[in-house]
Amino acid sequence: MNIDKEIFKIDPQSKLPLYDQIERNLRDLIINGKLIPGEMMPSEWELVEFYGVSRLTVRRALDELVRQNWLERKHGVGTFVRQPTTASIAASKLSFTEQMRSIGRKPSSQLISKRTIPATAKIARFLRIQAGESIVEITRVRLADDEPILLETCCLSSERFPSLANYSWSENESLYKILSEEHSVIVTGLDHTLKPVLLTETEAHYLQAKSGTPAILSEIVAFTKNGTPVEYVWSVSNGDKSEFYFHFQRIESET
Secondary structure (H helix, E strand, O other): OOOOHHHOOOOOOOOOOHHHHHHHHHHHHHHOOOOOOOOEOOOHHHHHHHHOOOHHHHHHHHHHHHHOOOEEEEOOOEEEEOOOOOEEEEOOOOOHHHHHHHOOOOEEEEEEEEEEEEOOHHHHHHHOOOOOOEEEEEEEEEEEOOEEEEEEEEEEEOOOOHHHHHOOOOOOOOHHHHHHHHHOOOOOEEEEEEEEEEOOHHHHHHOOOOOOOEEEEEEEEEEOOOOOEEEEEEEEEEOOOEEEEOOOOOOOOOO
C-alpha cells in the first residue's frame, strides 16, 4: 500500500491532547476519502513514526475510532477502515444533504406529501407568524445510500416562500440549496432538540422498521444570520440505523 505520510498531521503546539488530534485527523481522512472503507490502516508503529508520538497515544486514538465504528480490528490481520453502517448526523453540518455527503454517503429523498395548511399555535410560535397563517408542509423520507434514515416534516411560511407550494421536488433536492439560490436565504444556525421515542406504525412503515422500535424525535428551528426563523422541522430517525455526533470545544477569550 502506497502511503502519503503528509496526510497524517497534528499540531504539537495545540492545547488539544495528542490522541484527540490523531483521532480527529484520521476521522477527517476517512470522511474526505483519503482512507477508503475496506482498506487496511497503517500499522500502529507506522502511525507512531508519522505522528511522532508514543504507541500508547496512537493506540488510544485507534481504540476510540473503533468504539465509534470508524475502524474495525481483524484479529491477526490488522485494523481496517469500516464500511459505514450508520449515518452520523453532525451538528456542524446544517442540512441533511451536507451531513450525508460529509461522511461519504449518497443522500436522497422520497416525497411523501406537500400541502398548504394553516399554522398551528406551536408552529406559528416557532416561525414567528400568526396562528392560522398559511404554511407549506413538506414530508419526506430521507435516505443515505438508499437506506431510509429519517421521516421528516418541515414547515415554512407560504407568504415568505410562495414558490415552494408548487415546487417539483427531485430525489436529490436540498431545501437549503433552494432557499439560498431562489430566495437568497441562507440558514446559518439551528435550535435542535432530541428526545427518545418509539416508532409508530406509520413511521415504521416508511423507515422499513418494526413498530415500537426505539427511535429519536428531532425538532429543529433553523435561523438566518440575523436570527430570523426560516423553518420548523421535526423528524423521526430509526435508532438502529442512525446516530448523532456532536463536537463541542471551548473558545478561550484572548483576555
